[in-house]
Amino acid sequence: MADFNSNMQKLGTVRSVIRETFEYGNKRAKEIGRENVFDYSLGNPSVSPPEIVDKKISELVSVENTVSVHGYTSAQGAEDTRIAIADDINSRFSAGITKDDIYITCGAAASLTVTLNALVCPGDEIMVIAPFFPEYRVFAETAGAKVVIVPADLENFQINFSEMEKLVTANTKAVIINTPNNPTGAVFSKETIKMMCELLENKQKEFNKKIFLISDEPYRELVYDDIELPYLTNCYNNTIVCYSYSKSLSLPGERIGYIVVSNKIDCHNDIYAAVCGAGRALGFVCAPSMMQKVIKDCVGKTADVSIYRKNRDLLYNALTDYGYECVHPDGAFYLFVKSLDEDANTFCLKARDYELLLVPSDSFGCKGYIRLSYCVSTEMIEKSLPAFKKLIESYK
Ligand code: PLP
Numbered sequence: 001m002a003d004f005n006s007n008m009q010k011l012g013t014v015r016s017v018i019r020e021t022f023e024y025g026n027k028r029a030k031e032i033g034r035e036n037v038f039d040y041s042l043g044n045p046s047v048s049p050p051e052i053v054d055k056k057i058s059e060l061v062s063v064e065n066t067v068s069v070h071g072y073t074s075a076q077g078a079e080d081t082r083i084a085i086a087d088d089i090n091s092r093f094s095a096g097i098t099k100d101d102i103y104i105t106c107g108a109a110a111s112l113t114v115t116l117n118a119l120v121c122p123g124d125e126i127m128v129i130a131p132f133f134p135e136y137r138v139f140a141e142t143a144g145a146k147v148v149i150v151p152a153d154l155e156n157f158q159i160n161f162s163e164m165e166k167l168v169t170a171n172t173k174a175v176i177i178n179t180p181n182n183p184t185g186a187v188f189s190k191e192t193i194k195m196m197c198e199l200l201e202n203k204q205k206e207f208n209k210k211i212f213l214i215s216d217e218p219y220r221e222l223v224y225d226d227i228e229l230p231y232l233t234n235c236y237n238n239t240i241v242c243y244s245y246s247k248s249l250s251l252p253g254e255r256i257g258y259i260v261v262s263n264k265i266d267c268h269n270d271i272y273a274a275v276c277g278a279g280r281a282l283g284f285v286c287a288p289s290m291m292q293k294v295i296k297d298c299v300g301k302t303a304d305v306s307i308y309r310k311n312r313d314l315l316y317n318a319l320t321d322y323g324y325e326c327v328h329p330d331g332a333f334y335l336f337v338k339s340l341d342e343d344a345n346t347f348c349l350k351a352r353d354y355e356l357l358l359v360p361s362d363s364f365g366c367k368g369y370i371r372l373s374y375c376v377s378t379e380m381i382e383k384s385l386p387a388f389k390k391l392i393e394s395y396k
Contacts, residue, residue: 011138016134017359017360017363018042018134018359018363021039021348021357021358022039022041022042022357024352024357025037025039025357028355028357032355036355037357038357038380038384038387039357039380040359040372040373040374041358041359041373042373043182043334043373043375044375045246045247045252045303046307046375046376046377047250047303047304047307047308047375048250048304049249050249050301050302050304052297053249053251053294053298056293056294057294060290060293060294061290069289069293070289070290072286072289073104073286073287073289074286075279075280075285076103076104076276076279077103077104077258077287077292078289078292078293081104081292082099082100082258083099084296084299085104085295085299086098086101086102087299088299088300089231091300092231092300093230093231093234094234095231095234097233097260097262097263098263100263101260101261101262101263101268102258102259102260103258103259103275103276103279104257104258104287104292104295105257105258105259105279105284105287106255106256106284106287106288107218107244107245107252107255107256108218108243108244108246108257109135109139109244110255110257110282111216111243111244111257111258112135112139112176112214112216113139113142113143113278113282113284114279114282115240115242115259115275115278116139116140116145116174116214117143117278117281117282118274118275118277118278119143119173119212119240119271120143120144120145121173123171124144124145124146124171124173125145125146125147125148125171125172125173126140126146126147126148126172126175127149127150127164127167127168127172127174127175128140128147128149128150128175128176129149129150129159129160129164129175129176129177129178130149130151130152130365130366131152131181131183131184131336131361131364131365131366131369132149132178133178133182133183133216133364134363134364134365136176136216140176148167149365150163150164151163151366152365152366154366156186156327157181157186157327157336158186158188158189159188159192159196161195161196161199164196164199165199168199168200168203168211169207170207170209172203172207172211174211174212174213174240175211175212175213177196177213177214177216177232178215178219179215179217179229179331180220180223180229180330180331180332181219181331181332182219182332182334183334183336183359183361183364183369183371184327184329184334184336185312185329185330185331185334185335186327186329186331187223187227187229187330187331190228190230193230193232194235197235200213200238201236204238210265212238212239213232213236213238213239214240215232215239215240215241216242217241217242217243218243218244218246218247218248219247219248219331219332220243220248221247221248221302222247222305222308222331222332223330223331224305224308224312224330225330227330227331229331237262237264237266238264238265239262239264239265240259240260240261240262240271241259241260241262242257242259243257243260244257245257245295247333248302248303248305249298249301250303254288254291255287255288255291256287256288256292256294256295257287259275261275307378308375310378311374311375311376311381312329312333312374314378314382315335315372315374316328316329316335318385318388319388322389322392323392324337324338324340324388324392325337325338333373333374333375334371334373334374335371335372335374336361336369336371337358338368338369339368339369339370340395343360343367343368344360344361344362344367344368345362347360348360348370350394351370351391354387354388354390355387356384356387356388356391358370359372359373
């Protein structure tokens, strides 16, 4: 009889390559000084939350009796916050969402875990579109699903529909999409979304079953050009949105976000109950209550994302000018650059010679690229450009 669950032990022992790179950066910073290390590994926002967030926190903790500030809320989240979130979504997307469709929880990670546990039954498959956030595999497999990967569309990082068409089967329970995307920065076009919804509608008819669309959207507000990102519940009835304030309000450590179960799903009440049940089973009830109070008054606000846009332009223009290949990123805060070595791991090791800390793409389900998180200071980017130039020159 084992003393512990070896799957969990493995997950807790093997660091993700992103974390490993970040830790290497910390070690290097001690050796040569933080200012000489160009760490593009983590997607930790570098812009402060909007002032109203800190103001609201100060107000909340300066009342005489803070018991209610820190107390439990309803398991699915405080009613007034759920109303504020629904109103915000409806004012921007006319989506007809109500408080009874919303489950507030600890960021996108909890939203995804809860949603997957609410849906997955034995034998189910969860489809992901490469390249994808590596934790999807952990979340889906832990929920008991088999992960099916749609290979990347290497031209534009939209969706490889001919492959997707072949891979959706009677076992497909849900497809996870992420737009704007980590790791590519690509934003799905309206045409891509329309084609994807049509494909899923057709497959639902063919297999006479529901196929859910799980829209993981922590980067929804981080779109830099004039690109309209449709709200997915308006495009496809069987949609569940997993949202997080980690990036839009720069609150990743506060663990706050929500799930929207579209009320257009015909068994909405059962699915919403399953979400509440999964939240209960996994211990994700009552998201941090002070943050729920903050969110009530900060919905619709964002950190100053223009800084990310400036960083994107600076980095994208310089790198493509030096000869790196990269699809234009329209959102999030990542660049996905073609590796100069066939093996991106080798390339990332060489980049370390120039103190550039980059993440190889293998764990994103798409080999041969590197990811750069440009949610860093603009000064660091400026200082790192000569290193990128030297790196590409070393290959000529
Ligand atoms: N999904 C994607 C695509 C992400 O990039 C991240 C975090 O970087 C998450 C989910 C998890 O977000 P959160 O910090 O809100 O749990």
